[in-house]
Amino acid sequence: MADFWSGIAWPLIIIVAQILLIVLPLLGAVAYLTYAERKVIGAIQLRKGPNVVGPFGLLQPIADGVKLLLKETVIPTGADRAVFVLAPLLTFILAMIGWAVIPFDEGWVLADINVGVLYLLAISGLGVYGIIMAGWASNSRYALLGGLRSAAQMVSYEISMGLIIISVLMTAGTLNLSEIVRAQGEGVWYVIPHLPMFVIFVVSILAETNRAPFDLPEAEAELVSGYNVEYSAMTFALFFLGEYANMILMSAIAVVLFLGGWLPPLDIAPFTWVPGIIWFALKICLILFVFLWVRATFPRFRYDQLMRLGWKVFLPLSLIWVVLTAGVLVTFDLLPA
Amino acid sequence: MIHALTFYLFAAIAVVSAFMVVLNRNPVHSVLWLILTFFNGAGLFVLMGAEFVAMLVVVVYVGAVAVLFLFVVMMLDINMLSLREGMLQYVPVGAAIAIILAVEVGLLFLDWSFAGEAMSLRAAPTPDAGEVTNTEALGNLIYTQYVYLFQVAGLVLLVAMIGAIVLTLRINPNVRRQDIGRQISRPKSQVLAVRKVRSRGGI
Numbered sequence: 386m387a388d389f390w391s392g393i394a395w396p397l398i399i400i401v402a403q404i405l406l407i408v409l410p411l412l413g414a415v416a417y418l419t420y421a422e423r424k425v426i427g428a429i430q431l432r433k434g435p436n437v438v439g440p441f442g443l444l445q446p447i448a449d450g451v452k453l454l455l456k457e458t459v460i461p462t463g464a465d466r467a468v469f470v471l472a473p474l475l476t477f478i479l480a481m482i483g484w485a486v487i488p489f490d491e492g493w494v495l496a497d498i499n500v501g502v503l504y505l506l507a508i509s510g511l512g513v514y515g516i517i518m519a520g521w522a523s524n525s526r527y528a529l530l531g532g533l534r535s536a537a538q539m540v541s542y543e544i545s546m547g548l549i550i551i552s553v554l555m556t557a558g559t560l561n562l563s564e565i566v567r568a569q570g571e572g573v574w575y576v577i578p579h580l581p582m583f584v585i586f587v588v589s590i591l592a593e594t595n596r597a598p599f600d601l602p603e604a605e606a607e608l609v610s611g612y613n614v615e616y617s618a619m620t621f622a623l624f625f626l627g628e629y630a631n632m633i634l635m636s637a638i639a640v641v642l643f644l645g646g647w648l649p650p651l652d653i654a655p656f657t658w659v660p661g662i663i664w665f666a667l668k669i670c671l672i673l674f675v676f677l678w679v680r681a682t683f684p685r686f687r688y689d690q691l692m693r694l695g696w697k698v699f700l701p702l703s704l705i706w707v708v709l710t711a712g713v714l715v716t717f718d719l720l721p722a
Numbered sequence: 723m724i725h726a727l728t729f730y731l732f733a734a735i736a737v738v739s740a741f742m743v744v745l746n747r748n749p750v751h752s753v754l755w756l757i758l759t760f761f762n763g764a765g766l767f768v769l770m771g772a773e774f775v776a777m778l779v780v781v782v783y784v785g786a787v788a789v790l791f792l793f794v795v796m797m798l799d800i801n802m803l804s805l806r807e808g809m810l811q812y813v814p815v816g817a818a819i820a821i822i823l824a825v826e827v828g829l830l831f832l833d834w835s836f837a838g839e840a841m842s843l844r845a846a847p848t849p850d851a852g853e854v855t856n857t858e859a860l861g862n863l864i865y866t867q868y869v870y871l872f873q874v875a876g877l878v879l880l881v882a883m884i885g886a887i888v889l890t891l892r893i894n895p896n897v898r899r900q901d902i903g904r905q906i907s908r909p910k911s912q913v914l915a916v917r918k919v920r921s922r923g924g925i
Contacts, residue, residue, distance in 0.1 A: 499857065507784070510781055690900070
């Protein structure tokens, strides 16, 4: 019995506690990201944004959540029930499990696996299923078109993202995310040597998360709301949570790969007093602000322009950069051991 | 014990979902079951310590190949009734093929013996898994010992890709295409005209 307790039950309790410690703050972050989005876009458009529920409208996300909980879940008659319900669950779960390998601070990581980067690529590659399944199962024209667009878009941008990640991996010499951050601590943050790739990566994650100006899957002017048009109440809420959790996850990946993860900007006194997790959160907020800023600034891309940008601009550029990085690393003998 | 339990869990789900791929009436459901099968296969790889291969299975098969499958199957307009109509007609042929295959595979396994030097060849192609991560081990092998084979595989894929493009590319001269280079290289004088418009006069 003692063996059972110390061998199985106790580690299980610890890991469940760790998972809750990641997921609960994440859900809070998602809720307040929607609030921040409305406030930021409001400020950019010289409006006030939500300001009625609670002080400064701070309780607005909670009110929205309660509203979604209390609404009725409608499943269309022609829908494929099982797949219809599975799709939002899948989107939500995938947005959560990616966080398992993200290092929040030195040693603060749920699963410190050696193929962390590949795991994240795999998880973000699966994200497309939630959307394509929703589009098909709804049995509606708009939803199907939205799902198809999104599938093509995500597959296209994943390729250039993969190549950008390869450049970073070559510089760091490891697939482990914590090691990548440590390698940046010894050298420079990779945003400096890989600045063009950082820009392309940020644009690609906009496309990967279906955010403006690449939000064609849910282009409200032509597709009403795209893949999630038939969804209501909790099923819609799961899509919504998944989409925003994915935004935060992608920002976290960008921070880990390019902005030095939990590291302070300068390794001197006032900066090192702040704990690493705060730096990590601040950097994520910076990239999330870019997400919102871009949404309020740029008009939506046309579909053929989106494909052109992915395949004819980003793919060759990132491919050249991989070759260039390898060449520079070998020529100047900078390869990590 | 947990290790064995997880193995049986992954293996059982893999087998059941593989059966569901074949037994399902709805082709989209079949593809979804196929994805589950791939996923459990990846889980089995992780249990074997081949984490790199596991992730590649998910990235390549689930993340890319199966998406294209799903894409195609979703666009097909299949009438289930007409598909089932000729079923009895095909049963004898199908059964014959299945029996022949089963007999052949059975014969093969009954008469299977390892070559004398097979085991020694199999031993130690890579350093021990405890010393290097398996990404590193694979890289060391592919880019040194098997570099030519690796390059040939790349060339085969390239040829297949070019072939697919050649087969599907149709250039229709009647379609108006956007040439971004030409658009942005036009001088202001060609595209912009400032006019003073008299009230109620029009241009």
